[in-house]
């Protein structure tokens with residue numbers, strides 16, 4: 609039985625990851641660490657977690673813990689991941705992996721040299737819809753992909769309108785929160801890396817302290833595919849979607865940029881559109897299942913640490929493009 613420790617008494621842990629770990633036949637949540645003793649105790653009670661710690665060091669000193677899930681606010685991801693890796697734990701870290709590329713690369717390098725598994729919790733590539741779209745693209749069903757469109761403008765619910773909208777030092781803002789997911793989903797579905805980006809950010813009344821709450825932009829992939837994206841915290845009525853348009857057909861993922869295992873995929877070719885069947889599965893359960901398997905040496909996490917580096921590189925480039933009005937190239941091309 610793999611024993612997980614949580615760093616962060618977070619909403620995402622409560623809503624998705626704790627149940628996803630608990631439902632696996634081979635894992636359980638054994639402990640949680642929070643900076644607040646009261647929050648640690650309440651969280652552990654509410655979610656039936658046997659141990660609560662008020663210090664990350666004490667959690668990491670626990671020899672029976674195999675894997676750590678980090679869902680603190682973003683400025684803590686790097687130091688906590690490095691400490692967990694140094695303690696010999698496997699780490700599934702929330703996105704964005706860190707606030708800078710240097711930090712994210714240090715995390716990957718540390719995990720590699722310690723011989724532990726590092727994963728990034730990009731949930732969307734675990735969606736049956738996105739996996740089906742990737743498969744159809746890879747098998748040539750729509751010919752050569754030319755363009756993609758990501759519709760990921762949502763309304764940030766009131767209970768999450770905290771550090772995301774008022775703490776730049778915690779990695780707030782829609783770009784590090786949502787665009788980073790678009791980048792991963794596009795990389796995953798298209799099977800290519802980003803060459804350059806351009807973007808404009810907007811300030812529509814929710815973001816404070818200079819944080820953007822909406823952004824639109826264009827990403828150019830190395831293979832020439834161009835992708836447009838619209839991400840927001842401020843759009844209560846917009847549907848989400850993900851489209852890929854190729855020389856022989858188009859794919860329409862509708863209601864697919866979401867945490868829930870919902871949405872449809874349709875393919876339009878030869879003048880008609882058909883829905884493609886997908887077997888929905890809880891995205892976070894699949895993420896944990898793949899991670900548990902990776903710990904046992906069976907494959908890789910759904911999204912690796914390197915995937916987290918690449919999605920962060922795109923998000924940081926989008927932020928720079930929005931700030932400067934320039935097209936920003938991604939290093940490594």
Ligand code: NDP
Nearest residue numbers: 616617618619620642643644647679680681702703729731
């Ligand atoms: P929360 O705001 O719920 O929790 C983040 C941290 O804030 C907690 O670890 C906790 O710290 C602290 N905290 C919690 N409640 C309170 C409170 N009442 N007062 C003060 N501090 C509090 O964040 P989210 O769960 O929304 O996000 C956490 C991480 O997960 C982020 O990195 C985010 O980007 C990522 N995320 C990923 C998603 C995905 O689908 N992949 C979806 C949502 C978030 P402490 O532990 O010290 O108590």
